[in-house]
Amino acid sequence: MKTNSGLRNVLILLPLWLGVLTVAALAADQCLECHSSWEEGLDAPSVQFQQDIHSKAGLSCASCHGGDPTLDDMDAVRKSKGYKGVPGAKEVNQFCASCHSNPAYMVKFNPSLPTDQLDKYKTSVHGKRLFEQGDTKVATCISCHTAHSIQPAAEPTSAVYPINIPKTCANCHADADYMSGYGITTDQHEKYIRSVHGRALLDKKDISAPACNDCHGNHGATPPGVTSLSAVCGLCHTLIADNFAKSPHKEAFDAMGYPECETCHSNHLIEKPKMHWVGVSDSSLCVQCHAPDDGTGGYVAAARIYETLVNINSIYNAALARIDTADMKGMLVTDERFALNEVKQAIIQTGTAVHTFDPEAVSKVAEPGITSAQNIAIQGEKKIEEYYFRRKGLGIATLLITILVIAIYLRIKSIEK
Amino acid sequence: MADKIARENRLFHWVDERLHIQTLVDYMSHKVVPQHSHSFWYYFGGISLFFFVVQVVTGILLLLYYRPGADSAYESVKFIISEVSFGWLIRSIHSWSANLMILAAFIHMFSVFFTHAYRKPREMTWVTGIFLLALALAFGFSGYLLPWNELSFFATRVGTGMAGAIPGVGDFLMKLMRGGEDVTGATIGRFFGLHVAVLPGVFAVLLSLHLFFIQRQGMSEPLEWAANPQFKKYRPFFPNFIMRELLVWLIMLNLLAVLAVFFPDGIGVVHWPLGQKADPFAPPPPVIRPEWYFMFAFQALKVLPAHLLFIEGELAGIIILTAGGIVWTLIPFLAGKFSSGKKPTLIIAFGWAVLAFIAVLTILGYILE
Incomplete structure (x- = not known):
């Protein structure tokens, strides 16, 4: 009797359970369910989207692509309300802008994010070519941000993180075949990675160093x-x-x-600027325009500026050599090294002053550094002299003590005889 | 010449009339020192004393310029070694002498142990000697923090932190040493007071007792002499032994001068560069190690597992090391009677085991860091 009652309860609850499971299955995102079951490679969008910032913000495939995500039949989805499908190159920017150009909508997710990307894009070379000439090879939003693995620009894994930007731009701009017909070179990336900026950004991971977008702009990319x-x-x-x-x-x-x-x-x-770029030697850049008799005075100014640069650098090197020698001899030179940093700073400031192209201004900036370096060199020399004084003092003290030791030894021998 | 002798006699008579020093002169002239193949080891007590005297003199000179405090300690040491005339030499000699004093004291302790000089009636000489060595180590520990540089700060934090592992009193002891939860300017004040007032005071009393015992009882004679009195040979304490002692002291002074001038910041594992000022918020340096004479204890605590039976590893290590120190101090009372001429092999084996323990762990400490 008891068993029959239990069975009856199960039979009543089973349809209810099945009903609940069906509703839950229908509520799940059928886009991901189907697309993730595709063969490897084709399932990329659904796999990548799991880590996408939009997914983390609670958006689904349908948020961009439209349609009813509860349907598990593709034909039915295509016919469902708001279905947009995969946008073409011409539509993709509008596709993103439908949300990103809507301040009232974006404020819910990230109030600090600008909403003028599309407007800027339209002013860029990329945008103009796309919208005015119908060139679909140009970069669109997804060319730089990717389509389904979009990350915030501050994330190191993002394609637009400062360190990744040169490579992102180079995907198109270093591809000679892809860029053929545009009449621009494709060696920018190769040159950039060898430049002082590229080495700072890519080798030293200094994200304050400029990447492509810092000079060319990002959404409004213009040379x-x-x-x-x-x-x-x-x-x-x-x-x-x-x-x-x-x-x-x-x-x-x-x-x-x-x-x-x-x-x-x-x-x-x-x-990195070289000293010989300034001056009147054959390797100087100044003489490419200036000549002694060009009437501008530039030739003489270049020679004088070069002289100041050589002066401060050679005095700095001499002071550094003195300090290094004293250091190697075991003398305390921490204060002098600290002061040398200030001279190094003066050299940088002198380099900045070179851009006035005024020998007097350059000399005025360099003067404190030169005086300081001269004093440091004198201190270094004193330290080296002190080192030899110590050695001599030790020699004399050791000699006196040794004489005393011998005298006592002889006295002991004499007593014990 | 005769006038000079007469003048000296008059002076001696004047002093003797007031202080009765003739008794002392008589005592000194009759005092002898055993002369045998191991007499060499007798000098290490005197060498330790010599380095202690150097410590006192150079310490007083450093005290003229040193200013304790988180804002002044580092700056004053920097001033001493860079601006004060011969300041670098005084600091260097102080540091070298500290290390050599502890080395000489260790050698002295083991030489006394292996020649069984601690046996009756010299038990108290041994015990005061062990306490003196402990105080010398405390001098080293307290002095290490005083320059308030990066290394000393973090090493003191680790060292005082170990005291915190002692159950019950650990936390109190750690706060007492640090003057708070962490190593701060308050810690410098405490360590400075300990280094220049408390420790020297206690050390002076113990050293006086130690020297009094030695003078009163004389140098220990080799065990073998009891069975073979025909080998007994003595040397007058004054002037023979005193002059030899003076000779050794002068050689040590020469060694100290050479080391201080050639290696003002030390060398190898015995190194005390001023470096950077202590910054409690800076990351600790990659290698924090204690002075070489603490390395065996530091390494012993490091190699112990997290738990030893039911006790925490570090605590177990502290208990074992403390118990070992107590046994070592009480050796004269635990060794039993020495039968004439017979070598106590068990005690000698124990001594070698302790020596090997210290040597191996010290070497491992430097190899494995």
């Missing part, structure tokens, strides 16, 4: 023009840009159509 170049470089090199803007070169370069900073420093392959 800086001849006259705007110093403004771009000046975003970081403020003092140099300021010095250059006040210098006689600004007007002359603009008049001759020279691309300001790039004229001497080049663009993607920006090297």
Whole structure:
């Protein structure tokens, strides 16, 4: 009797359970259910999307692609309300912008995220070519951000994290076949990774060093023009840009159509500045424009600036050599080394002052560093002299003690005889 | 010449009339020191004393410029070694002498042990000697923090932290030493007071007792002499032994001068560069190690497993080391009677085991770091 009652309860509850399970299955995202069961490679979107920022924010496939995600039949999905499917190159930007250009919607997720990406994109070379010329080879949102593994730019795994940006841009810009027909070189990435900026960003992982987007912009990607170049470089090199803007070169370069900073420093392959770039030697950059009789005074100024640079660097090196020697001899030189750092700073400031192209201004900036380096060299010399004084003192003391030891030894022998 | 002798006699008579020093002179002139193949070891007590005297003199000189405190200790030591005339030499001699004093004291202790000089009636000489060595180690530990540099800060944090492992009183002891929860400027104040006032005071009393016992009882004679009195040979304490002692002291002074000038910051594992100022918020240096004379204990605590039976490994190590120290101190009372001429092999084996334990763990400490 008891058994029959239990069986009856099970028979009543079973349909209820089945009903609950059916509702739960229908509520699940059928897009992921089907797409993840596809063969390896084709399942990539569904796999990648698990880690995508949109997935983490609670969005689903249908949030972008539309349609009814509870349906498990693809034909039914295609016919369902709001279905958008896979966007083409021309539609993808609008696709993203449907949310990202809507401040009222975006504020719910990230109030600090700008919503003008599409507007900027339209002003970029990429955007203009896409929208005005119908060029579908240009970069769209997913070219840089990826389609289904989008991460915040601050995430090191993101394709647009500063260290990853050069490679992301190079995916297209270093591909000679892909870029053929655009009339631009494809060696920017190769040059950039050898540049002082590339080495700082990629080798030293210094994310304050500029990547492609820091000079060219990101959504409004546009190459800086001849006259705007110093403004771009000046975003970081403020003092140099300021010095250059006040210098006689600004007007002359603009008049001759020279691309300001790039004229001497080049663009993607920006090297650490060399002292011999300044001056009047054959390897100098100054003599490429200036001659002794050109009437500008530039030739003489270049020679004098070079002299100041050589002076401060050679005095610094001499002081460093003295301090190193004293250090190797075991003398305490921590204060002198600290002071040398200040001289090093003065050398950098002198390099900045070079962009005034005024020998007097350069000399004025270098002077405190030169004086300081001279004092440090004197201190270093004193330390070395002190080292030899100690050795001599030790020699005399040791000799006296040894004489005393011998005298006592002889006295002991004499007593014990 | 005759006038000079007469003047000296008059002076001696003047002093003797007041202090009765003739008794002392008579005692000294009759005092002898055993002369045998192991007489060499007698000098290590005197060498330890010499280095202690150097410590006192150089310590007083350093005290003229040293300023305890988290904001002044490092700066004052830097000032001593860079600005004060011969300050570098005084600090270097102080550091070298500290290390050599402890080395000489260890050699002295083991030489006394292996020649069985601790046996009756010299038990108290041994016990005061062990306490003196313990105080010398405390001098080293307290002095290590005083420059307030990176290494000393973290080593003191580890060292005082070990005291915290003692059950019951550990936490209290650690806070007492640190003057709070962590090593701070308050710790410098305590260590400074300990280093320049408390320890020297206690050391002076114990050293006086130790020297009094030695002078009163004389040097220990070899065990073999009891069975073979025909081998007995003595040397006058004054002037023969005293002059030899003086000779050894001068050689030590020469050694100290050479080391201090050639290696002002020490060498190898005996190294005390001033380096960076202590920063409690900085990450600890990759290698934190104690002074070489604490390395065996440090390593012993490191190699012990997390738990030894039901006791925490570190605590078990502290208990074992403390018990070992107590047994070592009480050796004269535990060794039993020495029958004439017979070598106590068990005691000698124990001594070698202790020596091997210290040597092996010290070497391992440096190899495995």
